[in-house]
Amino acid sequence: MRVGIPRAMLYHHYGEYWLQFLETVGVEAVVSEETTGNTITTGAVHADNETCLPVKVFSGHMLWLKERVDVVLVPRVVSEEYGMCACPKFMGLPDLARSLTPDMPPVLAPRLDMGDRRYLWAREWYDTARALGGSWLSSVSAVSGLLQNLYHHHKSLVDESYEKGGLRVGVAGHVYNVYDSRVSMGMLDRIRKLGATPVTIDEVQHNNALANARTLSREIFWGFESKLAGSVLHWSRTASVSGILYVTSFACGPGSMVGALLEDQLDRERSVPLMTITLDEHAAEAGLVTRLEAFVDMLKYASRAHATPSADGASGGA
């Protein structure tokens, strides 16, 4: 049996764990190809027109998988962290995938709910493994492997040290937008080419991010956005970046709220400059390049103007 996994949305978070799960169960996993322009176009045609860009990309990947696999694995991610919940799109993603076209292959949707400390949802993964034809032994070991991976997901240590002097730009955005080079149009490489070092939120220690997020007057309850906002606050408060690029996609619900919140918060703290880039399927490279160039130029200018009179080489800030 061939089990498909779309290379979109939360694949970029948990993909390796899912692949390991399927491998332990003993079925062949097919991950869809890297995103191309064609993927986005087919996705945008078939998905609902008001969904966000990642969902359209996801739909494109689903349609690519449709002819090639027997069953598709789209876990229903309900929360990424204890006390948090995921975006509604993640919760409804399997149902969305099922109603994409009438002839979709069966969609397996085990629940992934880290907020449920009793781990009752692990049973759904076990049932999934058995339905895929795993023996009870391999199923149990697959599920326990998955649980261990998820438990240690945020525990790994991240090197936060950085050398002073260079121009560092914090890129805050959803992993599935920033790391998909077609969706973000190679944003990270472009920033490197402009002579700045991009820093993503993966390079912030999870605990630091969450501790910063908790200082907000109302806690953000979306797990991923909490990390995102916390990372931005961490960068700005430790002055470890000269400017922050906030990357979001059009019609992204949590992104719109958190973006507005961060703009206001950084403004109140008189912190580093923040630029918001909104991606959608019509985004063109030229527009992105111009804005990136202008932003990096401004940061360079600000750091020069900042450094010359005082001559003590303080870290960049506006």
Next chain:
Amino acid sequence: MNITVPKCGSTEYMARDMCSRLGLGFVQAPEYSERTVELGVTLSPEHVCFPCKVLIGSSVEAIELGADTIMMAAGFGPCRFNYFAEIMRRVLEREGYSFRIITFDGPRDAPLDFFRNVRLIVPAANKGLAGMARDMTLSLRKGWAFDEIEKQAMAVRALESEESATDKAIAECLSVLDAARTRLEIDEAREWIADRFARVPVDLERPYIKVGLVGELLMSIEPYFNFDVVRWLARHGATVERSLHMSDVFTPLGRNPVLGYNTPEINKAASPFLCHEVGGHGHISVGATVQFARRGFDAIVHFFPFTCLPEVISKTVFMRISNEFDIPILSISVDEQTGRAGMQTRLEALMDVAWNSKMKHEERPGSSPVVAPRDRVPL
């Protein structure tokens, strides 16, 4: 302390009732208008959803009228609504308005916060905590009655045999309900309302279709945003039933006394199509649609704000429901750019489909053919 609350359905009625019981000042936000939307859109961040913009505009108007305390609900869940209060506070503070915002979390999610918020009001009120809790339940009960009036009116308006007989009944019922204070009086008023609507003169021979109205709270309830779709549908011979009522939302444990189905029943109906909570009222929209379809409704109208997270999911799911139950479903997204003419054209198309399928079902030999009211009455 002059309190204002977001204007949506019976919320304001309940809040005004509660404030008068507690001896607090209450400022009614003005009716939604172009100015509300314009103010909201100017002040609020670009990508936040339409209800948030509208509520910001409405709060500004209420503050201008002298409100100093905004009461907002929030909660723990994936819908953006739960962050509205925070964005609202930040935006209005930046604009330099002086006000206080009290954000009520759900008593089940954060009992301590809820208690602390209630205690913020106690000093200004003329009652203690226990009296306040009693008054809250009474106001909620009045909210049920208010929503029942609305529900009855929607059901009967298309069949009224005298011009504006329903409007007259609504006005009478409201005056009776306004006078009710104690629990006994409110219960009597509810009985009186049911009785009064039974006496509305109706033309039972007239053909009609049944339309379900589902969607997001503000868009499906407030007539300004859905272009008063209930009356429009009534003119086209449709009795309407709505899935959401404000007093149901405030009733704990998902009992939904006005709607008549509790939340577990609705979730069960939704489960073949959407088997998990998606925040907001997405799950209820889907479940109510399935129930309407099973009860033999002829069409469903779905209103939601542009890019609403839960309702976009239910919209994608509606395609399957529409196929399975063979029922036309029209999804309309609303924002500051929505025009009346575009909406009307689409609604007319939906009416045509619904009437056609109804006529096809009912044209049996010997019976008189069903005629759509649009052909009969010039509108």
